[in-house]
Amino acid sequence: MNKKVVVRKCAEYDPDMLSTTISEIYEAAGGPDPSGKKVLVKPNILNDALPERAICTHHSVVEAMVRYLQSRGADVIVGDSPSIHFRNFRPLKNGIEEVCSRTGAQWIDFRQDPDEIKTNSGKIKIASVIKKCDLVISIPKFKNHELVYMTGAVKNTLGIVPGFIKAKQHALYQDRYKFAEFLVDLNEAVMPDFFLLDGIVAMEGPGPANGRPRNIGIVAGSANPLALDIIQATIANYDPMDIPTNRIGLARGKWLASTDEIQYDGPGFDSLIVKDFLKIPVVQGGNISFQFIIRRIKPLRKLEKRPVFIHENCTGCLKCVQICPVNAISPHPGKKNHIVLTDSKCIRCFCCSEVCTDNAVEIRRKFFGV
Secondary structure, eight states: OOOEEEEEEOOSOOHHHHHHHHHHHHHHTTOOOOTTOEEEEEEOOSSSOOGGGOOSOOHHHHHHHHHHHHHTTOEEEEEEOOSSOOTTOOOOTTSHHHHHHHHOOEEEETTSSOEEEEETTEEEEEOTHHHHOSEEEEEOEEEEETTTEEESHHHHGGGGSOTHHHHHHHHHOOSHHHHHHHHHHHHHHSOOSEEEEEEEEEEESSTTTSSEEEEEEEEEEESOHHHHHHHHHHHTTOOGGGSHHHHHHHHHTSSOSOGGGOEEESSOGGGTOOTTOOOOOOOOSOOHHHHHHHTTSHHHHTTSOEEEEOGGGOOOOOHHHHHOTTOOEEEOSSSTTOEEEOTTTOOOOOHHHHHOSSSOEEEEOOOSOO
């Protein structure tokens, strides 16, 4: 398997700069020939957020990739499925809808007639368009993630699972390592053909939705999701093996047998590492048994990070209620814009934080109150 990762510095979302950078990365990294093929471009659209929040793949990167593929003779379509995905969703605020309009690339609704596939974790439904395309190009966003620490190439493939079906996987795999195994299984079953990482403006702190933008100034590409994720984690100053999907993927040996196999093409690597990147604190060790204990002893549950609802910021949209896979969240019966968490039900998947666009959910320890 191709083990090359190409990184190029790119300080801003300038169309001309991106056009040159993306074509260079794609060709240097051995991207597949798109000529005469139907190609799906799959960005990371967690929700329809404004570009400056760094929640989604920036529309300029999506447009540059679409235009490059079209210049190579590809028939390009664009699609993704956000966490809260109602039929006929369109990515308006983040600018990707305009990209589709300008380039003529059709936007695809992943909820329409999903197909069922089999993975090592079991059967799951995915967007039917995946099987109808010759190539899939994934464009993840360089971000932290409260559950699996970083979201990159491997995690972005989860977007091919439509809407609320994604949240249900958290109920099935209630430990971060079990969930990471599911993500690796999904990629092994239906892996995109190329990955382009938008790291021009990343998200540090409590990602994937409530962190803060951080200029990293890079774009990177690879046909190998594990190799790309290891490079991403290293740039963010994580130990790459602290990222559960990296550890599991490397242990399986299908994409890489060792980090030494990565063929790096880019500027001096030490110059790229962001030493003060605000990381998610890593829980060391295999935490399955630890979680089993603390989740069954009520006083010890307070040692875990949990969703804390900031009622003064709440607008009453109830997205957190809709997304919760175990029905642990409900509106207060007598208070407007007031959310109640049933802590004994909460599985700490943090989906509620992901979908909140009003900074009304924080992930932290809370020692008093409910």
